Amino acid sequence: xxxxxxxxxxxxxxxxxxxxxxxxxxxxxxxxxxxxxxxxxxxxxxxxxxxxxxxxxxxxxxxxxxxxxxxxxxxxxxxxxxxxxxxxxxxxxxxxxxxxxxxxxxxxxxxxxxxxxxxxxxxxxxxxxxxxxxxxxxxxxxxxxxxxxxxxxxxxxxxxxxxxxxxxxxxxxxxxxxxxxxxxxxxxxxxxxxx
Amino acid sequence: xxxxxxxxxxxxxxxxxxxxxxxxxxxxxxxxxxxxxxxxxxxxxxxxxxxxxxxxxxxxxxxxxxxxxxxxxxxxxxxxxxxxxxxxxxxxxxxxxxxxxxxxxxxxxxxxxxxxxxxxxxxxxxxxxxxxxxxxxxxxxxxxxxxxxxxxxxxxxxxxxxxxxxxxxxxxxxxxxxxxxxxxxxxx
Numbered sequence: 279x280x281x282x283x284x285x286x287x288x289x290x291x292x293x294x295x296x297x298x299x300x301x302x303x304x305x306x307x308x309x310x311x312x313x314x315x316x317x318x319x320x321x322x323x324x325x326x327x328x329x330x331x332x333x334x335x336x337x338x339x340x341x342x343x344x345x346x347x348x349x350x351x352x353x354x355x356x357x358x359x360x361x362x363x364x365x366x367x368x369x370x371x372x373x374x375x376x377x378x379x380x381x382x383x384x385x386x387x388x389x390x391x392x393x394x395x396x397x398x399x400x401x402x403x404x405x406x407x408x409x410x411x412x413x414x415x416x417x418x419x420x421x422x423x424x425x426x427x428x429x430x431x432x433x434x435x436x437x438x439x440x441x442x443x444x445x446x447x448x449x450x451x452x453x454x455x456x457x458x459x460x461x462x463x464x465x466x467x468x469x470x471x472x473x
Numbered sequence: 474x475x476x477x478x479x480x481x482x483x484x485x486x487x488x489x490x491x492x493x494x495x496x497x498x499x500x501x502x503x504x505x506x507x508x509x510x511x512x513x514x515x516x517x518x519x520x521x522x523x524x525x526x527x528x529x530x531x532x533x534x535x536x537x538x539x540x541x542x543x544x545x546x547x548x549x550x551x552x553x554x555x556x557x558x559x560x561x562x563x564x565x566x567x568x569x570x571x572x573x574x575x576x577x578x579x580x581x582x583x584x585x586x587x588x589x590x591x592x593x594x595x596x597x598x599x600x601x602x603x604x605x606x607x608x609x610x611x612x613x614x615x616x617x618x619x620x621x622x623x624x625x626x627x628x629x630x631x632x633x634x635x636x637x638x639x640x641x642x643x644x645x646x647x648x649x650x651x652x653x654x655x656x657x658x659x660x661x
Contacts, residue, residue: 310595340486343478348490355494359501366508369516373590430596446596 281406288410294387295418295458296465301387304378305419306454312435315423317371318378319416324360325382326415327408329353330396334404337397349392354383387415418461425457517547524576524585525549525557532559537655544652557584558656562649566641568592571601573642575610575649583613586646598638606632606639615650 294300301322309315332352340348361379364372372379382388391411396404427433430448432440447453476482521532528549537544546560556579563572569592576584588602600606609629613620621627622639631639 336490339476340490341476341478341482344483344487348487351487351490351494355497358498362501362505362509366505366512369512443596449595 281403284403284406285410285413288407288412288414289417290414290469292411293414293418293465294411295415295422296462297469299462300390301385301415302458304381304385305422306451306458308375308378309419309423309426309454309457310449311427311431311433312420312423314374315419315421316416318375319412319419321360321364321375321379322382322385322387322415323409323412325353325356326388326391326412327405328356329388330391330404330408331401332356333392334396334399334401345397346389349389350383353388353392357382387411422454422457422461425461426453429453429457520574520587520589521547521549521559521576523587524559524574526576526578526584527551528556535656537652537659539648539651539655542648544648546652546656548656555579558653560649560652560656561589562645562652564641564644564648566591566593566601567598567635567637568594571638571641571645573645573649575646577649577653581614581616581650581653583610583615583646583650586610586642593635593638598632598635600632600635601638601642606630606642610646613646620647620650 288294290297292298295302295305304318304322308318329349329352333349336348336352337345357380360382361372364375364379391404391407395407399407424434426448427435428444430444430446430450430453432438432442432444445453448457476486518532528551530550532547532549534545534547537546544560544562546558548555548558550556557576559574559576561572562575563570565571571591571593572589574587574589576586578584586607588607591599591601593599593601619627620629620643622629622631622636622643624631624636625640627643629639629643
């Protein structure tokens with residue numbers, strides 16, 4: 279597989295949100311606006327790249343039976359580092375995402391990539407895989423956040439284009455499910471023709 | 474390929490990983506502790522500056538207890554005289570705790586309020602942070618007006634479809650006023 283393919287596959291063929299349906303909990307909860315969705319995506323991207331690299335580097339020294347606890351410790355370390363950094367330098371975003379930052383530890387995308395890719399591939403390939411999957415996740419979350427923000431609040435990235443409120447339900451939980459479902463339908467329809 | 478899963482290997486491996494990870498975390502913590510503390514102070518100071526008239530010097534923090542509940546407050550002064558108190562007061566809203574910074578001047582008039590944290594419904598109760606509602610408290614004199622929503626016979630317009638949040642906001646301002654009275658009485 280070429281280096282380029284490693285990145286591109288995360289965007290379409292193995293897109294974590296629309297194709298693999300992984301990481302649904304943060305997807306539904308944090309996409310109340312495009313900015314929130316994008317920040318969550320980028321936070322996950324950061325953890326994904328670093329943990330993929332670290333795990334692929336140490337995988338051959340880890341006995342098989344304790345690999346999951348070892349991976350979780352590595353992932354949790356990077357998540358905590360991210361948490362410290364966000365708290366220090368981007369307190370506003372840290373507050374909006376709140377609980378969902380520590381929950382990246384148990385995000386199945388991160389552990390899934392460690393198990394399925396990083397422990398059998400080189401450090402460089404694992405980094406590219408992390409970037410690809412992370413970008414796929416970021417794009418999906420931004421699109422979902424954008425759709426919910428346009429419909430629910432009548433704004434794009436915080437800039438209002440209509441006065442008054444949108445369809446309130448789209449900012450709340452039910453709208454997350456509805457918007458996600460329709461986006462998956464559209465995504466599947468578009469990618470089906472190519473295959 | 475992977476190492477043999479003997480007991481000794483497993484213990485050694487996890488031990489090394491945990492040691493390296495904790496060392497890494499300790500390092501990052503040491504670097505970020507200072508900016509994190511500063512960000513918190515900056516946030517508090519910004520909230521104080523928003524709710525009191527312009528002052529000189531640094532706000533002085535203190536604690537006061539009313540009905541078994543303790544409130545933290547900051548007094549600000551100008552030309553050596555205390556002109557206002559910024560009181561951190563909270564109440565229970567619709568979605569959880571509603572935390573306000575309430576500025577009360579030495580004449581017992583609410584100067585301004587600002588929301589520190591809230592978990593009200595987005596699009597409904599969360600509008601309590603907006604000027605159209607929160608602005609009603611700026612310059613509010615509890616001696617002349619009735620601090621309650623219109624539905625309860627007061628002078629505050631509630632947020633549409635969010636009476637519980639509106640009442641909680643008023644409750645927090647009332648708590649702040651009670652704390653203010655306690656502060657003043659301990660000084661005199």
